[in-house]
Amino acid sequence: MTQTVDCIVLGAGFVGLGAALALQARGRSVVIVEKHGAAARETSLGNTGIVQSEAVYPYTFPRGVADIVRAALNRDSRAHIRHAALPGMASALWRYWQASAPGPRARSGVALRALVAQAVVEHRRVAAEAGAGALLREGGWIKAFRSSHGQERGLAEAEETRPFGVPFTALDRAALLALEPSLGQAAIGGVHFTDPLTTPDPAALGAAYLALFVSRGGAIVEADALRLENAGGRWRVMAPSGLVEGREAVVALGPWSDALARKFGYQLPFFVKRGYHMHYAPSGGALTRPVLDYERGYVVTPMARGLRLTTGAEFARPEDAPSPAHLDRLEPFAREIYPLGERLDAAPWLGRRPCLPDMLPVIGEAPRHKGLWFDFAHQHLGLTLGPISGRLLAEVMTGAEPFTDPAPYAMTRFA
Numbered sequence: 001m002t003q004t005v006d007c008i009v010l011g012a013g014f015v016g017l018g019a020a021l022a023l024q025a026r027g028r029s030v031v032i033v034e035k036h037g038a039a040a041r042e043t044s045l046g047n048t049g050i051v052q053s054e055a056v057y058p059y060t061f062p063r064g065v066a067d068i069v070r071a072a073l074n075r076d077s078r079a080h081i082r083h084a085a086l087p088g089m090a091s092a093l094w095r096y097w098q099a100s101a102p103g104p105r106a107r108s109g110v111a112l113r114a115l116v117a118q119a120v121v122e123h124r125r126v127a128a129e130a131g132a133g134a135l136l137r138e139g140g141w142i143k144a145f146r147s148s149h150g151q152e153r154g155l156a157e158a159e160e161t162r163p164f165g166v167p168f169t170a171l172d173r174a175a176l177l178a179l180e181p182s183l184g185q186a187a188i189g190g191v192h193f194t195d196p197l198t199t200p201d202p203a204a205l206g207a208a209y210l211a212l213f214v215s216r217g218g219a220i221v222e223a224d225a226l227r228l229e230n231a232g233g234r235w236r237v238m239a240p241s242g243l244v245e246g247r248e249a250v251v252a253l254g255p256w257s258d259a260l261a262r263k264f265g266y267q268l269p270f271f272v273k274r275g276y277h278m279h280y281a282p283s284g285g286a287l288t289r290p291v292l293d294y295e296r297g298y299v300v301t302p303m304a305r306g307l308r309l310t311t312g313a314e315f316a317r318p319e320d321a322p323s324p325a326h327l328d329r330l331e332p333f334a335r336e337i338y339p340l341g342e343r344l345d346a347a348p349w350l351g352r353r354p355c356l357p358d359m360l361p362v363i364g365e366a367p368r369h370k371g372l373w374f375d376f377a378h379q380h381l382g383l384t385l386g387p388i389s390g391r392l393l394a395e396v397m398t399g400a401e402p403f404t405d406p407a408p409y410a411m412t413r414f415a
């Protein structure tokens, strides 16, 4: 049986779901092709759960020699480097270092902000339509500090976002405890970003977005998206259930998007920042919102399953075996601040943040393939940006007036 639609969306993480819903809302018939046959089973499942409406500047590569050496020797707990991966990543990381210089960083910030500023509105709308408003919590999130030096740096970073209209409140220890009474002595103060939404269950939110898509006539088909091919100007994927064929195709495969781009001849300086999570039983207290240990570089979020600790970036090859090193290193720090009881998961979850050196996604048409569109590399912000990226892509694909200039996200900046 052949299923013929206007558009095939490859991938059912938050980015693919956002694209599928936005195209459908603009009158396109859409099928999602997904290897799990279900939504939010990979990177979109295991994240920190913050719709980061406060985000302006991307995470950058360290610029100073001392900071680079500290990171390279794994003396900075905010990142973990698997040294065997470095030769293969060197070229992309070199470009990441270049893109982290003040000028390019500022340009990335402006381009990122254009998307992020609309992210909460878009999530709220989709969640309301999906009947999943309860899966988005108010209350923002907190950056907690351990030292006056950290506090100074963290507050200065927050001040940098003020011209972009990001609301935040500086907290001394008493104000911090008024919001989160269970935080330990090591936390001396913080910054409260008041506007972001957080989800206690990213997987359930993804399932609700998929259910909305299906209730409006969409379908999800279990198949290998890497089998995408063009035949006679039409895009198609052979699935076990039959052929899926469309005039257009959207690649939203998160960390696996690069493999498909390469298949069609697009060589991008793509890399992943891997990250782990572990759930803990609450012990002697609770949290009501995510709290980042700013100087050690991990977050603890109250989730439906327990307190979820998510790590910062592990630089490794995408398919390297998981390592317990980063989480094991962070857990003793976390036990100084958070009410963590025993581990709840048999093994840490591993995810891969899909990245390009300028920390901007690719949203737009493939330069040399008509009808092939890309929507990936949302780095640390794919939960945040899924629905709004989908809206921009759908506006461009359907010839509507885009809400922001799509040029900064074009693939032509690399390929």
Ligand SMILES: Cc1cc2nc3c(=O)[nH]c(=O)nc-3n(C[C@H](O)[C@H](O)[C@H](O)COP(=O)(O)OP(=O)(O)OC[C@H]3O[C@@H](n4cnc5c(N)ncnc54)[C@H](O)[C@@H]3O)c2cc1C
Pocket (backbone or CB within 6 Å): 010, 011, 012, 013, 014, 015, 016, 033, 034, 035, 036, 039, 040, 041, 042, 043, 044, 045, 046, 047, 048, 049, 050, 051, 052, 223, 224, 225, 226, 252, 253, 254, 255, 256, 274, 275, 276, 277, 310, 311, 351, 352, 353, 354, 376, 377, 378, 379, 380, 381, 382, 383, 384, 385
């Ligand atoms: C530890 C951690 C914490 C994070 N915290 C946050 C946060 O608080 N806020 C935020 O905004 N972002 C956060 N992120 C980033 C965010 O999770 C990602 O940017 C986002 O999930 C990427 O979504 P995606 O849809 O592009 O990719 P994915 O969610 O990975 O989806 C890609 C989909 O493609 C499918 N697929 C892959 N290969 C194939 C194939 N061959 N055939 C068919 N289907 C295939 C996969 O099964 C998957 O469903 C975090 C990431 C990590 C790792």
